[in-house]
Amino acid sequence: MKPTYFIALFSAVLLLSCQSKEQKVTHKTYNNPLLDQWNTPFGVPPFDKIKNEDYKPAFDIALKEHKDDIEAIINNSDAPTFKNTIEAFEVSGKLLTKVSNVFYNIESANTNDVLKKLSGTLAPILSAHYDDINLNKNLFKRVKSVYENTDKSKLTAPQQKLLEDIYKKFVRSGVALEGKEEARLREINNKLAALTDQFGKNVLEETNSFELHVTDKKDLGNLPSSLVALAADEAKKRGHENGWSFTLQRPSINPFLQSSPNRKLRQKMFLGYAMRGDNDNKNDNKAIIQEIVQLRTEKANLLGYESHADLILDNAMAKKPEAVLKFMDQLWNPVLNMAKEERKAMAEFMKKDGVQGVFNGSDWRHYVEKVRKERYNFDEEEMRPYFEFNAVKKGVFTLANKLFGLTFKERNDIPKWHEDQQVFEVLEANGKHLGIIYMDFFARESKEGGAWMNELRSQSNVNGNFVTPIVTNNFNFPRPTENEPSLLSFSEAETLFHEFGHALHGLFSNVTYQSQSGTNVPRDFVEFPSQVMENWMSEPEVLKLYAKHYKTGEVIPNALIKKMNDANSFNQGFANVEYMAAAYLDMYWHTLKDIEKRDVHKFEAKKMKELGLIKEILPRYRSTYFNHIFSNPVGYSSGYYSYKWSEVLDADAFQAFKDAGSIFDQETAKKYRNMLSQGGSKDGMELYKEFRGAEPSIDPLLEKLGIK
Template sequence: MLKISITVMFTSLLLFTSCKQETENTKTEEMHREKQESGNVLLSEWKGPYQGVPAFNMMKLELLKPAVLSGIESHLKEIEEIANNTEEPTFENTIIAFEKSGQDLDRVFTYYGIYSSNLSSPEFREIQKELSPIISDYSSKISQNEKLFQRIKTVYNASQQTALPKEQQRTVALIYQNFEMKGANLSKEDKETYAEIEKQLSEYYTQFSNHILADEESYITYIDSSQIGGLPESYIKSASGIAKENGEEGKFAITNTRSSMDPFLTYSTNRELREKVWKTYYSRGNNGDENDNNELILNILKLRDQRVALLGYDNYAQWRLQDRMAKNPENAMNLMKAVWPSALARVEEEVNDMEQLAKKEGENISIQPWDYRFYMEKVRKEKYDLDSEEVKQYLELNNLRKAIFYVAGELFNFNFEPVSTDSVPVFHPDVKVWEVTNKTNGEIVGLWYLDPYARPGKRSGAWATTYRSKSELMGNYPVLASNNSNFVKPADGEPTLVSWDDAETFFHEFGHALHFLSADIKYPTLNGGVRDYTEFQSQLLERWLSTDAVINKFLKHYKTGEPMPAQLVQKIKKASTFNQGFATTEFLASALMDMIYHTTDPEQIKDVQEFEKNKLKELGMPEEIPMRHRSTQFGHVFSGEGYATGYYGYLWADVLTSDAAEAFAEAPNGFYDKQVANKLVKYLFAPRNAEDPAEAYKKFRGRDATIDALMRDRGFPIPQK
């Protein structure tokens, strides 16, 4: 079924606008919709191989709205049938029925997700505006259905008296808690207020997201051949191709995305241009125009606070973290503050090193944010004789893909074979598909889709998703998992070479895909995840990039095919804690601000820019570094609910990651030790959310995780207990 949390997630992607229609048009619109619904491929059960796959080759934007409306109508009918069942509520007639409901809408939202994340357009965003209030109302009709909730509550209360089998018990508890957190226990009047707040937030979330996308698409910096000093040849060729596509042949385009900005700031010798590119990127959502996000942030914070006040909570963070591993904002803040001082101290050392090097080169400057990457790279070369551009020659995308397949084979016993897009449709020519099977018995596990390159209309960053998840209840269909990146597409005939950081991100997102593919659960609700735990599995997989097997087999020079020299490998490992001041501080600043925003009375925040500036100053934020995500572009937090007060979760998960990595390091066969790998899959990947994460980790490690391994990994002193 389409669980409420998923419904709300999609609601948060949608704009809200007035949908009043003239009475005389209603009948005509309904007839038109019925005609469109008939045979609507977006509603149809999936056909083809692998027990059905999405008909991406038949997607049409004009089919989306009628499909959503029909799917909502169908799901609400199913909900009413469950709610009005006159039989005594049981797990079977209430929970199972609820889990199975909404399958039509599940399929529709697979296509919706593609239009939203991979193929956005002005036409799609207009449809978002029309659908937003409808989807918000639909979500509220489920979460606030009194009869439905009372049936769920009856099953839940009975399970507290007489425990159900383990997976049933957890499923009931998760569903009940989800309803409770969404206001199911509120009075009728408060429920109406809650629903109105949800509706308004759905507008703000998608406006926020679309504003960032608009600024990324609208601002392109064009330079000429006299301004490309220091830039790698691969970057120059790609920038030339992008400029040509945009009608600026003979020039070079720096797009307003991280994948374009990062390498430019790292290598460009033109300080004035670095400043311009930096300011353009970090001003997204803060340009005082129609895409400005400052007012939206204030509105979002106020509405979130009002909503949780209805439920009796002091602040949004208190409400949000109750079902996370951290349990409350105090625990999350304590972890961040334990790491923060060491990160600041390291930044001071890094800045001193950079300024000394600049002085030695005759540049008597104070390091500014647009200088940090540039001089950081120079220091890396001087201290470790390590050139990031040299490393990139060994990080070719196809070889990295083979590497992640190898790791999946060794740890998960998976095999990957390419599938023709003639038999499995894709939504863009860049997308490729692989069949995933069990190496031992050949059984099909699922499909893996890869959409690797940046393009207009595709949201920034990297992410993983599923088009179909594993569930015994729903038939154990093959999992359909997807990874999405924003690598800069190379010129024709050129390889895709990526940085070490981007290679780690590629492994990271594949870790999410493996989490989907290895799932072994019975009920759909258990496919969900605890936010500060779900990044653990993906962060852990990053560690295999630097294992000897991957380096020796797959990190080969893109021209010669020669493996990465041992001397270069040693330099990389020796420099593993280099730049941890920058990396940790820019992340933690965002995570701390996320928590500060949501534990502060919104009435005290009058101006977002001033609030951000003052709070960072109180934290002792170095002027040489910005937050990784400044407030007006912090999509994790303000374009939906998923990561709001949850950005700390990457650090929380990294505590588990570092601790678990040491379990492999201590094993007889290291990171490919079969015994530890089997425990990894059994306890930390396959159960998904079928078990409490803290208990699952104890089963894997034999104890709780400690912060010590994290501090060792980053080269920071271990806090005294």
Template sequence: MKKTAVFLMLATAAVLPGCKSQETAEDIKTSEEMTANVQNNPLMKKSGNKHGIESFDKITVNDYRDAANVGMRKEKERINAIVANTAAPTFENTINAMDKAGAELDRALMTFSPLSSSNSTAELRDLQKELSPLLSAHSDDIYMNRQLFDKVKKVYDEMDSTVLTHEQMKATEKIYKAFLRSGANLSDADQQKLRELNQKISALQIQFSQNLLAETNNTYVTVDRLSDLEGLPESNIQRAAQMAEEQGAKGKWMFNMQRASCNPVLQYCKNRELRRKVYEAYCNRGNQANDRNNKEISAELVRLRLERAHLMGFKTSAAQILDTRMAKTPEAVYNLLDQIWTPAVKKANEEIEDIRTEMKKDGLTCEPEGWDYMYYSERARKAKFNFDEEKLSEYLEINNVLKGVFYTANKLYGVTFKDVTAELPVYEKTANAWEVYDRDSTLLAVFYSDYYPRDGKGAGAWCTSFRGQQYDGDKRVEPIVVNVCSMTPPSADRPALQSIDNVETMFHEFGHALHSFMRDVHYNAVSGVERDFVELPSQINEHWAFAPEVLAVYAKHYKTGEPMPKELLDKYSSCSKYGQGFATVEYLAASYVDMDLHVLEDVPADLDVMAFEAQKLSERGIPRQIRPRYSVTNFKHTMGGGYTAGYYSYIWAEVLDCDAFDAFVETGDIFNQDVAARFRKYILTPGGIDDGMTMYRNFRGADPKIDGLLRKRGLK
């Protein structure tokens, strides 16, 4: 779904390798065996395919294993050479040498990681578990190497007196601080303890994610009678019948916990009991009495993260994590969330009154429950605004929506797209590929879209890469970027018609892709940005999704090809903020729980994460009909890693994206070329060569204001 995790990767894929100073006979034997495999391993020889893209169908699980192990070994050798170099440490022989040392390992992991998330198999999941401790130890070896740290520190201490570029100075600073955060200054005993904690945390995060994947794709609600599906669109009924047949239950209807499967039931199905079953099955993922239960894993992760924070000199996990983010402190995060919580709860309670009114029309006098919200909210929206989202979706066929996505990128930045699906290897038959060309016709990137749900694909949507932007000497090497989503697939009688949320998701994830296309840096160390800045490029791109100028290009009726009538667009515009109370509260609730768990200064031995969640939200006065967007046991963002103490990042970045979009609106032209050029120059291109707030001020000329966010969500 939208804003869920963008960049969903193997938990350990971002590590930088380390070194060991001793080699055993077994090490040498293993090295010889691996070297013998290089000739036949697609990941260990130059690809002959266009753009150097891997031949996905030729890569085996053993190829991934061998390539990762060879990559670690080669990096050890290069790191050892840096340490052994008797010349005075310089940027080139220390920082740049480290930055480039892991090319083979990066290649292996940047192929393995995306596929283990989108095309997961039992063998790939086993390999994730196998590699996790090795990669964790590999990272610790480098960052706890005091001899190496001494060299890095010398370059860092002297960089102001040397002739380094701004980018080189930032790369040096980031690598130096990475050593500090990773325990380079700890005693031998504490380093060993940190190694153990890192390995345990990494393994538990992978186990959590794999449990959740299984719960999402293999938890089903089965319906025996067609009459129980009253109100559900025919296309969804057909897909449910197909799912049942695939599961050996021909003649029945089944729904798993992928959003594309279960959300239409909650939104359209008249059968209240069926809605309850689906809602509870979705909310309780990871909290069932089975071998995929994530409660204890979550509690243990909270404990271990706090123990690691204490070891590093921080009072809480959140304090340690936020030290490198724009927010800097937990207090700054809570300050933002608190500003939005009160108006959001007020708006949500108004929406609940509308739901009560609609329920009374059905003769229901009971209090609304969570499984009533989407269904009766849709009814209330129709009653208030005479708007039917299903009618709107008839104009939102997925290929046309993608034309709108491409059109927006072209109007803003001048980029063009050439379909090369037939020319490039694809890892999934429903994926498509494009070459992306810049305004001056130079090749900018390669883009893959992977839009439909399937077994083995994680829930939600994300942007990842098979190759990041890099340089080979003076030549810029184009990135290979992938958008992975779980959109509504076609049915027997309809093409793939999308919901409003799905359309925004496509624009959102493509905003991440644009960021990856346009990044232009020379060092891996400065390729990334702060977690609470990374959603700015994606979220601002959503603002164009339903702009009339863009809809005129892509919103065509799937049968007639006629453009969306102004009357329907006006109805959507009038009600577009309806339901934002619920959406904002469920998002903020998850953000609060994420923070609350990670600001603990002491974790009870008997911590029950679900009871903790319920207590904290009750204290804040959350309406009883609303649960967090993710409960702890299915909260992959925080428990699977990546957005730990960081789920607030979406709303933090939304302050930025709404204020940034106002820069376009203020000119009277949402495609204003001067503003677009500034956004590209200061936000999309620089990677992490400056901190996020500096880049934002460079673009906007001022600090962001919260007003735009409150207006967008109808809270002001």
């Protein structure tokens, strides 16, 4: 899924029918297809009627209505109650959510110059709009009054959580501060915005200014011809008459490190990458990091938290930095030992290769490929014929049927945003309507890269008005040609299962409030329901159901799967260590409790040494180019661990099925669905424990990595 904050900010609930019988309202007419009632099957957006020029006026009206909603809450002459304040806040801005959901969906899936420009215009308007709400003292006064004066035992558990979450969100925004503290917070926020912006610009500048110009063809090794051509183009672009140029962009540096037999050039490239933002030039990021870290700590302290990590993790599944560190500590030594074994194998290979000297970090990627080739001789292209896209789609549908009894009925009467799309009605085993899924499979110019899931309408059930979910899955698969169908790589097929997992999370939702529904869950929970689907995808029992050769119908041979798994498992030590070292680094910076200045070099070196990181592996991101945590005001600071956390959850959850004796075990599937259906209405760890009977164990992941 896209790490879209749009989902969190603007998630959807639509005024499908009237709110409730008591408040029967007639729908206003706006003469705008985005705003007027959607008289379509299941109330889906009328994509066939919406034009570029409809968006801006729709946003203008929707923003105004949201402001009016908020004013109405503040000006209510009755004493603040859960209903007239918290619930009213929860359901405010419906129109804005409705418009935003459609706009941001189209803006990423089928964009054009007009929409791109509008997106730029809207960003500061929306950000100011939400700031006005989150920092509104009069609104906070009422929220606080409800928080302090409500008998919580009279509220349902999801209501208690809603109250708690809304109250804490306001507190974290700083609205509770007064006088000098308030002024200081504003100053810190402004400084942080400028510093994190500068950090990102510096990394970009350092990345773009580096060039390795190669003039001897031998130094390219066995680089694929398409990449050789790209490097030749790059050299021309950079003003060379001949030769090949390599940059620090990942699609350029990694293939070069893999292919080039020239150790010196590899070393130059490797160092160029590792030293970004650390060259004592105008793009140096060290002083910026010091200041960001100090300001973040100071801000956390002002808001009543011990550290920035405590502040950020307050609404995560992990809750506390200690929990994150404890989980990483369990995994660290096993993967570090694995990486040491890999280092040994590669150093031996290098010697055998006739290369003298010490095995270095810049040799790693080169020898991974050599060892892999010698040991496993696996070619990923062999897989494609078994993953024709229709077959894979059938695979996910069959899996959803076997686990949850769902069926998928294609609907041709539903407006789409592109003719390539397919729309399905999702039905329960008993034929009951569950929701709608839009699937948009193929790459095209108007679509952003990658794959993601969106909610066009989140499920909710306020005042007995059940709103069913509408979700989307978007991919960039190769389009079928006249002669060949769309054949997916293994990892593309995996992506289809992944995004479909997010879709199920949205579809299964069965909660009261939309802000707690479906994928509106903490950042360290949200990738779990998607990643878990990847486990089924490659099980022989599931492959048998769909992975058939598009010409012969033959099921993918187990031997081929085994060969792939073996080949992929080599270098898992490296991948995990590299990732986790960066996750540790993130936590080390953000668990600081005082604002003492730290020397960036010394701090990083000391911490990595204490961790026992081997010198041949660098953290996936060193501090001076760690964009995830330093280049964006929200970003992934204190959250880089989340990806691995989700992997622990997904391996452990899949183990529940294995423990039950079948990967299609119905009892376990029911419990799993029940967990997802509660979205964010309950604490993530509580939900997990209800499903699994215990906190997640790291053992299944270790086993998957081949360690246990």
